Amino acid sequence: MGKEILIGVIPAVLVFLLFLGINITPFIVFAVVLTALFFLINRQGQGNLSIGGKGKAKHVVPKSTVQFAEIGGQERAKNELMEALDFLKHKDQIAQYGIRPLKGVLLTGPPGTGKTLMAKAAANYTNSAFVAASGSQFVEMYVGVGAQRVRDLFKEVKALAEKNGQDSGIIFIDEIDVIGGKRDGQQQREYDQTLNQLLTEMDGIGTSEKPRILIIAATNRKDMLDAALLRPGRFDRHISVDLPDKTAREQILAIHTKNKPLAPDVSLEQVAQETFGFSGAQLESVANEAAIYAMREKSASIEARHFAYAVDKVMLGEKVDREASGEEKRRVALHELGHAIMSEIVRPGSVSQVTLSPRGKALGYVRQNPMEDRYLYTKDALEKQIMVCLGGAVAEEIYYGGRSTGSKNDFEQALNMAQEIVQSGMSRLGIVHVGYIAKDRIHDEVNFLLEELLEKTRDLLGKHDPVFRQGLETLMEAEVLQGDEFRSLLKQYSPTTQELAG
Numbered sequence: 152m153g154k155e156i157l158i159g160v161i162p163a164v165l166v167f168l169l170f171l172g173i174n175i176t177p178f179i180v181f182a183v184v185l186t187a188l189f190f191l192i193n194r195q196g197q198g199n200l201s202i203g204g205k206g207k208a209k210h211v212v213p214k215s216t217v218q219f220a221e222i223g224g225q226e227r228a229k230n231e232l233m234e235a236l237d238f239l240k241h242k243d244q245i246a247q248y249g250i251r252p253l254k255g256v257l258l259t260g261p262p263g264t265g266k267t268l269m270a271k272a273a274a275n276y277t278n279s280a281f282v283a284a285s286g287s288q289f290v291e292m293y294v295g296v297g298a299q300r301v302r303d304l305f306k307e308v309k310a311l312a313e314k315n316g317q318d319s320g321i322i323f324i325d326e327i328d329v330i331g332g333k334r335d336g337q338q339q340r341e342y343d344q345t346l347n348q349l350l351t352e353m354d355g356i357g358t359s360e361k362p363r364i365l366i367i368a369a370t371n372r373k374d375m376l377d378a379a380l381l382r383p384g385r386f387d388r389h390i391s392v393d394l395p396d397k398t399a400r401e402q403i404l405a406i407h408t409k410n411k412p413l414a415p416d417v418s419l420e421q422v423a424q425e426t427f428g429f430s431g432a433q434l435e436s437v438a439n440e441a442a443i444y445a446m447r448e449k450s451a452s453i454e455a456r457h458f459a460y461a462v463d464k465v466m467l468g469e470k471v472d473r474e475a476s477g478e479e480k481r482r483v484a485l486h487e488l489g490h491a492i493m494s495e496i497v498r499p500g501s502v503s504q505v506t507l508s509p510r511g512k513a514l515g516y517v518r519q520n521p522m523e524d525r526y527l528y529t530k531d532a533l534e535k536q537i538m539v540c541l542g543g544a545v546a547e548e549i550y551y552g553g554r555s556t557g558s559k560n561d562f563e564q565a566l567n568m569a570q571e572i573v574q575s576g577m578s579r580l581g582i583v584h585v586g587y588i589a590k591d592r593i594h595d596e597v598n599f600l601l602e603e604l605l606e607k608t609r610d611l612l613g614k615h616d617p618v619f620r621q622g623l624e625t626l627m628e629a630e631v632l633q634g635d636e637f638r639s640l641l642k643q644y645s646p647t648t649q650e651l652a653g
């Protein structure tokens with residue numbers, strides 16, 4: 152601020168000197184030089200300190216101003232991240248207690264769910280210097296360039312922290328899977344060097360180091376990552392950032408319409424209802440497109456129909472049509488109800504929540520109350536849990552006459568548990584020595600077990616049609632059913648013991 156005043160004062164002084172009849176040429180030269188200097192300093196002061204010459208990726212971002220409050224939904228992820236960040240804030244205590252410093256946080260989840268926003272908010276929350284890069288920026292034709300860039304990144308964040316007087320720095324690496332993907336074959340030499348450099352830098356982060364550095368990485372393919380990255384002391388804290396559920400969608404829409412004139416007929420809840428499966432980025436797009444439609448029509452405010460257009464446009468842009476997405480939601484709802492009903496049948500009181508909120512690859516889930524550890528080790532308990540797993544696919548079979556890829560994970564779990572039964576000597580085969588018995592005999596026995604349990608599950612779920620219908624209605628509307636709600640629905644619509652027996 153002082154600079155502007157000086158720049159204004161200098162000409163005034165010169166005019167005054169001229170007025171006194173003094174030769175001002177030397178003063179003018181001096182003033183010009185001074186002004187030029189001020190401009191230079193001023194420009195550098197804007198903050199985009201950049202190390203490295205041309206051709207280098209620009210990964211320095213001005214000081215982050217994003218706040219956690221500007222991120223809609225993601226409550227669990229935000230809390231987990233803040234908890235992790237408290238390590239940065241209380242680093243003296245961490246050192247005092249000899250706690251291993253947290254070095255890496257991995258954010259996983261589909262594109263556009265706010266991972267970048269979270270990293271920026273993290274920097275703001277901890278008053279850390281922030282630099283960002285994307286995995287693809289490290290891929291170069293020349294060996295060694297990627298590794299050099301990793302080194303630069305660490306240097307940069309340190310320099311930036313020093314310059315801003317901050318005692319911590321956050322490095323955000325988007326698409327970490329590009330440099331940290333699983334090794335296969337030799338064509339990955341360059342990636343290897345980049346990854347190794349990253350690991351070396353991370354291993355070098357000490358407890359008392361200043362500035363303290365935290366690396367936040369993002370990927371939507373955690374399963375693709377090299378195990379070396381996930382080891383303790385590296386990216387050992389994983390936070391999943393999921394697609395938003397209905398409430399979260401409404402919050403995100405509210406955030407992105409805050410500065411827009413909405414007509415009274417707009418219900419963000421309604422828009423949220425119609426945007427199942429949308430990411431935060433897509434919702435931002437909906438808000439923006441709706442505004443564009445309204446402006447084109449010279450409408451004074453954004454009306455409900457503008458939102459309807461916008462939702463369609465974003466869906467079409469993503470090649471998802473409304474019909475299909477509604478149908479998919481129905482299918483997911485029935486699938487989850489299948490799990491939930493089975494869960495209550497085999498273990499009353501076990502369902503804590505049924506939701507359609509898409510998590511990771513799954514589009515819905517049933518949260519079960521934890522059971523006692525002991526429980527899992529009997530044959531009966533394993534069989535019951537297998538039936539809960541199969542419930543989803545069976546429900547789809549009943550209502551759609553076939554299964555979908557949505558049950559892959561369920562089947563994997565069921566298979567594992569069935570194998571457990573066989574290998575623990577709890578099947579018709581008796582005690583088996585896994586090394587000696589032919590593989591296909593185990594396989595056959597596992598299949599036999601699963602077929603039997605499938606049949607049982609079909610039988611039980613087939614008798615719960617009214618529960619499916621009522622549950623479906625609620626889930627389509629609210630996308631979530633709390634455990635108690637679900638149980639009272641079951642109580643009301645379940646068949647009686649007599650009906651079950653018949």
Ligand SMILES: Nc1ncnc2c1ncn2[C@@H]1O[C@H](COP(=O)(O)OP(=O)(O)OP(=O)(O)O)[C@@H](O)[C@H]1O
Pocket residue numbers: 221222223224225261262263264265266267268269325369403406430431432433435
């Ligand atoms: N939870 C959210 N709340 C508010 N806005 C959001 C949210 N999630 C995404 N957005 C909007 O979408 C934009 C893109 O989000 P962001 O870049 O953080 O997603 P990302 O998960 O990092 O995606 P990608 O993996 O594709 O990089 C944000 O700038 C913001 O406008």
Ligand SMILES: [Zn+2]
Pocket residue numbers: 486490543544557558561
């Ligand atoms: Zn399932």
